[in-house]
Amino acid sequence: MARYLDLPPLAALRTPNPYLAFAHAIELFYQPPRYAPGIHPTAIIAKSAKIGEGAHVGPYCYVDEDVEIGRNAVLHSFVTIYRGAKIGNDFFSHAHAIVREFCRLGNRVILQNGVVIGGDGFGFAKQRDGTWHKMLQAGPAVLEDDVEVQANSCVDRATIGETRIARGAKIDDLVLVGHGSRVGANTLLCGQVGLAGSTKVGSDCILAGQVGSGGHISIGDRTLITAQSGIPHDLAGNTHYSGSPCVDHRQWLKNAAALNRMPDLQKRVRELEAEVEKLKSR
Amino acid sequence: MARYLDLPPLAALRTPNPYLAFAHAIELFYQPPRYAPGIHPTAIIAKSAKIGEGAHVGPYCYVDEDVEIGRNAVLHSFVTIYRGAKIGNDFFSHAHAIVREFCRLGNRVILQNGVVIGGDGFGFAKQRDGTWHKMLQAGPAVLEDDVEVQANSCVDRATIGETRIARGAKIDDLVLVGHGSRVGANTLLCGQVGLAGSTKVGSDCILAGQVGSGGHISIGDRTLITAQSGIPHDLAGNTHYSGSPCVDHRQWLKNAAALNRMPDLQKRVRELEAEVEKLKSR
Amino acid sequence: MARYLDLPPLAALRTPNPYLAFAHAIELFYQPPRYAPGIHPTAIIAKSAKIGEGAHVGPYCYVDEDVEIGRNAVLHSFVTIYRGAKIGNDFFSHAHAIVREFCRLGNRVILQNGVVIGGDGFGFAKQRDGTWHKMLQAGPAVLEDDVEVQANSCVDRATIGETRIARGAKIDDLVLVGHGSRVGANTLLCGQVGLAGSTKVGSDCILAGQVGSGGHISIGDRTLITAQSGIPHDLAGNTHYSGSPCVDHRQWLKNAAALNRMPDLQKRVRELEAEVEKLKSR
Numbered sequence: 001m002a003r004y005l006d007l008p009p010l011a012a013l014r015t016p017n018p019y020l021a022f023a024h025a026i027e028l029f030y031q032p033p034r035y036a037p038g039i040h041p042t043a044i045i046a047k048s049a050k051i052g053e054g055a056h057v058g059p060y061c062y063v064d065e066d067v068e069i070g071r072n073a074v075l076h077s078f079v080t081i082y083r084g085a086k087i088g089n090d091f092f093s094h095a096h097a098i099v100r101e102f103c104r105l106g107n108r109v110i111l112q113n114g115v116v117i118g119g120d121g122f123g124f125a126k127q128r129d130g131t132w133h134k135m136l137q138a139g140p141a142v143l144e145d146d147v148e149v150q151a152n153s154c155v156d157r158a159t160i161g162e163t164r165i166a167r168g169a170k171i172d173d174l175v176l177v178g179h180g181s182r183v184g185a186n187t188l189l190c191g192q193v194g195l196a197g198s199t200k201v202g203s204d205c206i207l208a209g210q211v212g213s214g215g216h217i218s219i220g221d222r223t224l225i226t227a228q229s230g231i232p233h234d235l236a237g238n239t240h241y242s243g244s245p246c247v248d249h250r251q252w253l254k255n256a257a258a259l260n261r262m263p264d265l266q267k268r269v270r271e272l273e274a275e276v277e278k279l280k281s282r
Numbered sequence: 283m284a285r286y287l288d289l290p291p292l293a294a295l296r297t298p299n300p301y302l303a304f305a306h307a308i309e310l311f312y313q314p315p316r317y318a319p320g321i322h323p324t325a326i327i328a329k330s331a332k333i334g335e336g337a338h339v340g341p342y343c344y345v346d347e348d349v350e351i352g353r354n355a356v357l358h359s360f361v362t363i364y365r366g367a368k369i370g371n372d373f374f375s376h377a378h379a380i381v382r383e384f385c386r387l388g389n390r391v392i393l394q395n396g397v398v399i400g401g402d403g404f405g406f407a408k409q410r411d412g413t414w415h416k417m418l419q420a421g422p423a424v425l426e427d428d429v430e431v432q433a434n435s436c437v438d439r440a441t442i443g444e445t446r447i448a449r450g451a452k453i454d455d456l457v458l459v460g461h462g463s464r465v466g467a468n469t470l471l472c473g474q475v476g477l478a479g480s481t482k483v484g485s486d487c488i489l490a491g492q493v494g495s496g497g498h499i500s501i502g503d504r505t506l507i508t509a510q511s512g513i514p515h516d517l518a519g520n521t522h523y524s525g526s527p528c529v530d531h532r533q534w535l536k537n538a539a540a541l542n543r544m545p546d547l548q549k550r551v552r553e554l555e556a557e558v559e560k561l562k563s564r
Numbered sequence: 565m566a567r568y569l570d571l572p573p574l575a576a577l578r579t580p581n582p583y584l585a586f587a588h589a590i591e592l593f594y595q596p597p598r599y600a601p602g603i604h605p606t607a608i609i610a611k612s613a614k615i616g617e618g619a620h621v622g623p624y625c626y627v628d629e630d631v632e633i634g635r636n637a638v639l640h641s642f643v644t645i646y647r648g649a650k651i652g653n654d655f656f657s658h659a660h661a662i663v664r665e666f667c668r669l670g671n672r673v674i675l676q677n678g679v680v681i682g683g684d685g686f687g688f689a690k691q692r693d694g695t696w697h698k699m700l701q702a703g704p705a706v707l708e709d710d711v712e713v714q715a716n717s718c719v720d721r722a723t724i725g726e727t728r729i730a731r732g733a734k735i736d737d738l739v740l741v742g743h744g745s746r747v748g749a750n751t752l753l754c755g756q757v758g759l760a761g762s763t764k765v766g767s768d769c770i771l772a773g774q775v776g777s778g779g780h781i782s783i784g785d786r787t788l789i790t791a792q793s794g795i796p797h798d799l800a801g802n803t804h805y806s807g808s809p810c811v812d813h814r815q816w817l818k819n820a821a822a823l824n825r826m827p828d829l830q831k832r833v834r835e836l837e838a839e840v841e842k843l844k845s846r
Contacts, residue, residue: 020689023699026724030702033647033665042608044324044341059608059626060642062341062359062377077626077644078342078660080359080377083315094683095626095644095662096360098377098395101315110698113662113680114716116395119376119433122454122472125302130468130486131450134392134430135305138312148698151683151718152396152738154433154455160308168695172686173718173740174434174758176455176473176491186694190686191740192758192776194456194474194491196509204694209740209758210776210794212474212492212510227760228776228794228808230492230510244510244526244808245538256809258544262822265544268551269832275558276839326606326623344623344641344659360624362641362659365597378642380659380677383597398677401658401715404736404754407584412750412768413732416674416712417587420594434678436715436737442590456716458737458755458773476738476756476773478791494756494774494792512774512792526792526808527820540826547826550833557840 035074043075052089070107082118088145100157106145106167114152117141121156121163121179121197135159137179144185147171159197166203184221202237212244226252317356325357334371352389364400370427382439388427388449396434399423403438403445403461403479417441419461426467429453441479448485466503484519494526508534599638607639616653634671646682652709664721670709670731678716681705685720685727685743685761699723701743708749711735723761730767748785766801776808790816 015021035056039045043057046064051057052071061075064082070089077095081087085099088107093099097111100118111117118141124132139158144167149155151173155163158180165177166185176194177183183195184203191209195201199213202221213219213231220237230244242252297303317338321327325339328346333339334353343357346364352371359377363369367381370389375381379393382400393399400423406414421440426449431437435457437445445459448467458476459465465477466485473491477483481495484503495501495513502519512526524534579585599620603609607621610628615621616635625643627633633645634653641659645651649663652671657663661675664682675681682705688696703722708731713719717739719727727741730749740758741747747759748767755773759765763777766785777783777795784801794808806816 017689017692020691020697023687023689023697026700026702030700032700032702060342060360060624078360078378078624078642082377094664095646096378096396096642096660096678100376100395112683113664114378114396114434114660114678116433116455119394119455122432122452122470123305124452124470125299125305127302128299131428132452132468132470133302133305136308136312136314138308138314146695150686151680151720152434152456152678152716156433156455170686170688170696173680173683173720174456174716174738174756178473186696188686188688188696191742191760192456192474192756196473196491209760210492210774214509227778228510228792247542251542254545255541258548259541259819259823260811260815261548262544262826263818265548265551266822266825266829268555269829269836272551272554272558272836273832275562276836276843279558279561279843280839342624342642360642360660364659378660378678382658382677396660396678396716398715398737401676401737404714404734404752405587406734406752407581407587409584410581413710414734414750414752415584415587418590418594418596420590420596434716434738438715438737456738460755474738474756478755478773492774496791510792529824533824536827537823540830541823543830544826547830547833550837554833554836554840557844561840561843 035076046083049081058095085118094151100141103140103142103157105143106147108146109143110148112148112150112153112173115149116154117143117149118157118163119154121159123159123179123197139163139180141165141177144168150175153177172209178215190227205237224249317358328365331363340377367400376433382423385422385424385439387425388429390428391425392430394430394432394435394455397431398436399425399431400439400445401436403441405441405461405479421445421462423447423459426450432457435459454491460497472509487519506531599640610647613645622659649682658715664705667704667706667721669707670711672710673707674712676712676714676717676737679713680718681707681713682721682727683718685723687723687743687761703727703744705729705741708732714739717741736773742779754791769801788813 054072058077082101103118123135178197196215208227226242240249336354340359364383385400405417460479478497490509508524522531618636622641628647646665667682687699742761760779772791790806804813
């Protein structure tokens with residue numbers, strides 16, 4: 001107690017959410033670069049493309065036919081928007097990001113560098129001679145409002161239907177969202193996560209780094225999955241899973257501890273077998 | 283049975299390969315963007331480069347000296363072909379794909395966005411003072427006919443010799459093929475697979491997502507490897523492997539089940555030990 | 565013995581470090597492309613940017629305001645240097661590499677294609693309504709002298725402070741270095757390694773392919789980590805770890821062997837239980 005009484009008088013910031021307050025504090029001290037409205041003369045914007053007021057389109061951006069982009073967009077440089085893509089207001093795209101044909105992005109979407117939205121899904125049909133026939137990937141990738149995708153991640157377009165990232169979801173670097181998958185609202189996919197085709201991830205989930213999911217799997221809302229876990233079947237929500245193949249987190253902790261005792265257990269079973277043999281011959 | 287009898291008369295499509303028929307059906311309904319022949323005025327094509335007839339070279343592509351590209355190529359935009367690369371007919375390169383110096387690509391090769399063919403392999407020789415000396419990566423990456431590489435994947439060039447992807451192999455997003463590796467014909471490498479240097483993968487294999495292979499390893503033809511498996515040594519073909527380090531798939535299924543029973547098994551062994559103690563003192 | 569005596573007279577190269585000698589031998593036989601000094605007319609260099617003598621700046625490079633680059637730089641093509649970045653001498657950047665705002669690179673840094681230095685870290689603070697507030701990423705990524713980063717890898721900028729790659733460290737393709745991490749001198753991060761935020765890796769370590777580390781973890785100097793291992797807590801140096809979650813390498817070898825014997829062990833424990841029952845009823 002005395003320690004507190006000895007403290008000099010201090011100003012204190014009290015908050016029920018210190019991490020959020022920390023975020024706001026950074027905003028007082030750091031100004032990221034701002035990009036004033038204007039179209040750089042080297043930017044190529046197709047005649048039929050529509051870009052709303054207040055846009056900054058930097059050097060060597062390329063916006064193809066029939067694209068629509070809302071107000072206050074920033075396209076940093078070397079951004080490529082393929083034909084027919086539709087993008088909402090307050091779009092921010094860092095250098096070298098790519099939005100493929102017919103994809104649809106909501107408002108306040110942020111793409112970090114090198115992101116590929118709507119690249120072809122990995123779909124091939126086997127032919128009688130063992131070769132693979134490429135399946136057209138006809139469906140767009142759709143990013144709802146407030147989605148951010150970080151550097152060099154790939155959200156593939158769908159074979160048919162769509163790939164959808166729901167509002168407020170955040171995707172870290174080098175993540176793969178396979179064709180026809182759906183990621184729920186406010187879900188976080190951490191670095192190097194991979195979702196095979198047609199995975200459905202619920203809302204408010206966290207998939208930690210390097211988690212992989214099989215295809216055609218459904219993961220309930222508010223699911224937490226430990227780093228490097230592998231998801232082989234549907235998972236109920238509101239639960240914490242770990243391991244590859246993943247199991248309930250508490251089970252996994254017990255398994256990991258047990259695994260380290262296995263060599264010892266083997267020895268004890270051998271000893272028991274010897275003891276039992278002795279008892280039998282008594 | 284009654285259900286079938288009650289059906290109204292229907293036209294039916296019968297096919298021995300429904301997935302392939304589905305692929306053909308999509309082609310009837312979806313037309314991906316077409317790219318008419320022509321060289322965009324912002325494309326930079328070196329004087330000594332040769333590009334065959336019918337090519338579409340889009341905005342801000344860069345084709346360096348001594349490159350040769352066959353007929354009917356499409357270079358979407360921001361495609362970079364380093365000097366001396368040789369590419370066959372019907373090449374399709376999406377925006378921001380890169381082919382490095384002296385690499386060789388066959389006919390009908392498709393590169394999705396952000397692909398790097400022939401980047402330097404990870405080769406360094408340790409010096410007496412603990413620092414690493416960069417080894418020149420002198421050998422090209424070679425992609426045979428009908429290879430497709432998807433978004434942001436890397437096929438590294440070789441230290442010496444070559445890195446080779448055989449005809450008809452398909453490589454998903456964010457895959458790493460290390461220097462000097464060889465991937466066999468019609469093999470699929472799914473998302474985020476990593477092959478360390480000098481891996482030899484046979485033909486008609488499927489390596490599921492996030493599989494990793496050690497270097498200098500040989501994997502036989504028609505091998506199937508479950509997602510997230512790790513390959514520590516040579517694998518015979520015609521088999522299904524799983525786990526990290528991988529074992530025969532049936533063994534792995536048994537191991538995974540046994541692992542979940544380990545905490546219980548430990549308890550039972552403790553109880554047996556107590557029972558045997560009691561029996562000994564009888 | 566006779567075999568040696570029968571050999572014709574041969575010149576021999578003797579060296580205490582054959583791999584390094586091999587590296588030097590390649591340099592005698594292979595010449596990678598050279599890039600002569602000069603600024604391509606399509607390169608955009610902001611007025612306040614300073615680039616030292618001897619630079620080759622290729623087509624469609626973009627160097628923003630307040631950037632400083634030392635002598636003898638090569639920027640191949642489509643290289644983007646955001647404002648305020650500071651880079652030393654003998655910089656070599658392949659096509660489509662990106663250095664973000666205010667990052668600092670030492671001398672002799674090499675970036676392979678598609679690398680992103682200083683993209684935003686994955687930092688979000690949860691708000692009361694379940695949505696995520698983006699945290700500004702105020703700190704730069706810093707690469708010291710002689711660092712090489714290979715294709716499509718991401719070294720994220722820091723929330724505050726910095727992300728630092730110490731001198732001589734080498735980073736393979738598709739690696740993720742999370743925000744605020746530190747990688748020690750001469751350490752190798754092999755392909756697809758992922759470090760979560762604020763990981764501290766010591767010097768002279770090797771993290772093999774697809775290794776993942778949790779955040780806020782410290783790894784000692786001269787640590788070797790087997791491919792696909794997962795690091796859940798601090799690791800002492802001078803040791804070899806394996807597995808996910810990782811343990812001492814020798815323990816992991818025993819565990820892996822024991823795991824394959826588990827189904828058999830279960831059977832033996834069942835048999836023992838039956839034997840003990842029989843003995844009890846004697």
